[in-house]
Amino acid sequence: MDVNDYIASGILELYVAGVLSEKENLEVNGYANQFPEIKEEIIAIEASILELSRRSTNAEPYPFSKLMDTLSDQKEIKVLPLKEKQTEWTKYLGWAASLLFALGLFWTYNQNEALKSELEVVSKQNSLLEEQIADSDTSLEKTRTLLNTIREKDVSVIDLAGQDVSPESYAKVYWNRAQETVFIDAKGLPRPPDGFVYQVWSLKLSPTLTPTSIGLLDTFEEDENKIFKLTNSNSSEGFGITLEPSGGSDSPNLEQLFTLGVVSNS
Amino acid sequence: MALDILVENFQKKDASAFEQLYKMYSENILGVINTIVKNEGRSQEICQDVFIKIWNSSDSYNASKGRFFTWILNIARNAAIDEIRSKSHKNDKKNFSADYFVGMLQQSDEDNIDVDSKGLKNLIRNLKEKCVQIIELIYFRGYTQKEAAEELDIPVGTVKTRNRNCISQIRVQMKTK
Secondary structure, three states: OOHHHHHHOOHHHHHHHOOOOHHHHHHHHHHHHHOHHHHHHHHHHHHHHHHHHHOOOOOOOOOHHHHHHHHHHHHHOOHHHHHHHHHHHHHHHHHHHHHHHHHHHHHHHHHHHHHHHHHHHHHHHHHHHHHHHHHHHHHHHHHHHHHHHHHOOOEEEEEEEEOOOOOOOEEEEEEEOOOOEEEEEOOOOOOOOOOEEEEEEEEEOOOOOEEEEEEEOOOOOOOOOOEEEEEOOOOOOEEEEEEEEOOOOOOOOHHHEEEEEEOOOO | OHHHHHHHHHHOOOHHHHHHHHHHHHHHHHHHHHHHHOOHHHHHHHHHHHHHHHHHOHHHOOHHHOOHHHHHHHHHHHHHHHHHHOHHHOOOHHHHOOOHHHHHHHOOHHHHHHHOOOOHHHHHOOOOHHHHHHHHHHHHOOOOHHHHHHHHOOOHHHHHHHHHHHHHHHHHHHHHO
8 A cells, every 4th residue: 555645545634524434434543553654644634623623712611620510410410320221211112102103003004994895895785775775766656657547537447357268367458548548457367478479459349340459568578567558549349368479460369369358338 | 642541541530631631622622613503602511511421421432443532523513513403593594504714714804803812814814715615514514525525516536635635735824833
């Protein structure tokens, strides 16, 4: 190592200032013990800082006796050991408190997560229930409308009795002449076999028996109430229901006549 | 050598060794504190606190890690910086700037007769502002090379050499006097 280069680098000035790393301090100290020139240079640098700092105030420090008085006061009240104990104790208290706090925070977080998922389940249940209520409301409304319709003053009720094909079958026709609508209550009819459909006929009895199709009960399977609304502008004298191939027929297949009824003259 | 023995005795709680060290360094430490705190009464109190502290923690000084003066210098610097960061100086922002020596350079000689009884101005009169700035940051504020480079906006490598040149100028001034 070139001592002069080392001195010229300016590292010794930083050493005196105390702003080097611990490793650098040890290194400089090692060279200072090894090379007297380095040690002398350090002392000269220190002397310049001592001179600069000495002149940096017009005041004088307190006398040494004042310092010793303060120190002996401190000894008498035994501040030091007490202080040390206290710092130990408060240090642990601080750690314990922060640990507790962290645990509490963790617990609260877990609680919060659990509540969140519970809330989610409940709100799902809630919307399911709401749907059910809405469905019930709609169903109730439909039933009411139906009931009101068939209760109206102008409605005639025609009983259709079971025929040879199916003597136990029955049906009812609610006919509102003014509104030209009929409601067929087909609850008493068996489920039609696949590929077949019930067809409703308006009958004219005289002078000759003339059937006119007024519609198919093609939603028989789906309709829970088994009440079907059809339009009828005929001046019907009777109604009949036959089983026809899907799509219906132009004229009724009388061998498959399930129910039949006559409008009473009133 | 004498200093080494003095410090050793001081570490063995020898009060007379402590007194000698106090006489050697208390004025300098007071000066260091005053460049930061800029209040001589307060600086005297802090200076006493610093020496009480070094007496109570004399074990923590390790000669292989630095000069004895450097050790006290560090403690004094920290105490003074704590002071200006504390409540009592909260509203007095000018204390935060390292401008003690620059301020001294800028004062006219007439102003200095009363306030500069120990001849600080005389010691630094030939130094440029950039010199007293770097000295104040490194010795009186404890800035590292890197911090000083950032503060002064100069390359890190320049800090060491500029600082050395500035200290050399003080040494020359000390000899001529």
